[in-house]
Amino acid sequence: MKKKLVIAIDGYSSCGKSTFARAIAKELNYIFIDSGAMYRTVTLYCMRMGFVKEGSIDRNGIIRELNNINIEFVYNPDIAEYETFLNSENVEKEIRGIAVSSNVSSISQIHEVRSRMVELQRQIGVFKGIVMDGRDIGTVVFPDADLKIFMTASIEIRAKRRYDEMKSKGIKADLDEVRKNIVARDITDENRDISPLRRADDAIILDNSRMSVEEQMIWVHEIIENKINGR
Numbered sequence: 001m002k003k004k005l006v007i008a009i010d011g012y013s014s015c016g017k018s019t020f021a022r023a024i025a026k027e028l029n030y031i032f033i034d035s036g037a038m039y040r041t042v043t044l045y046c047m048r049m050g051f052v053k054e055g056s057i058d059r060n061g062i063i064r065e066l067n068n069i070n071i072e073f074v075y076n077p078d079i080a081e082y083e084t085f086l087n088s089e090n091v092e093k094e095i096r097g098i099a100v101s102s103n104v105s106s107i108s109q110i111h112e113v114r115s116r117m118v119e120l121q122r123q124i125g126v127f128k129g130i131v132m133d134g135r136d137i138g139t140v141v142f143p144d145a146d147l148k149i150f151m152t153a154s155i156e157i158r159a160k161r162r163y164d165e166m167k168s169k170g171i172k173a174d175l176d177e178v179r180k181n182i183v184a185r186d187i188t189d190e191n192r193d194i195s196p197l198r199r200a201d202d203a204i205i206l207d208n209s210r211m212s213v214e215e216q217m218i219w220v221h222e223i224i225e226n227k228i229n230g231r
């Protein structure tokens with residue numbers, strides 16, 4: 001039987017991490033987990049509970065509720081994709097909107113939120129054959145991952161990609177607002193005290209500013225083959 005890998009894909013927001021991770025998972029027949037969707041779902045729950053208000057967060061309320069937040073990824077055969085569910089409700093569209101995007105960095109800074117997410121992510125990864133994307137997958141969640149990739153791309157290209165993704169999902173968007181949100185999230189993600197975004201020492205860098213998904217797949221193909229064959 002072929003060796004099953006744990007593949008960690010980290011990097012800045014809107015670099016196309018999920019698209020790339022999903023494509024790898026499809027090719028290898030692995031499970032794909034979008035860890036950002038988990039933080040977004042917790043954020044949505046907190047917003048609905050009134051724990052997130054202009055400039056203030058009810059940290060204790062959030063921590064108290066953590067065990068009542070059930071996150072699932074459910075396959076939708078109509079679009080051949082997994083969608084995110086919060087306590088049995090499909091929230092895939094809502095978690096991608098600008099309201100959640102504006103609050104997710106603050107929620108994902110809370111230590112207890114991160115511990116709970118990391119615990120869930122490790123449970124999912126226990127059987128291997130997984131591609132997970134996020135900010136701390138190669139550094140914290142799976143420090144022993146078989147393959148670590150750190151992705152980056154220019155701000156302009158990332159903003160345009162996120163904008164197009166929102167449009168395609170029927171979400172209202174303004175390119176300049178999307179761009180500002182990405183710049184702000186880079187700053188919080190890189191500077192937070194717990195699990196800041198940084199490249200793991202053994203991660204391979206991929207700048208995909210000028211690469212299509214097909215070109216990225218060609219780039220990664222040999223790297224994966226070598227890992228599977230223990231080279």
Ligand code: DC
Pocket residue numbers: 013014035036037039040104105108133134135136137185189
């Ligand atoms: O990948 P994304 O843009 O959907 O992630 C949303 C937010 O979640 C991002 O601003 C930072 C946070 N996040 C995190 O802190 N750790 C992860 N492993 C994944 C995402």
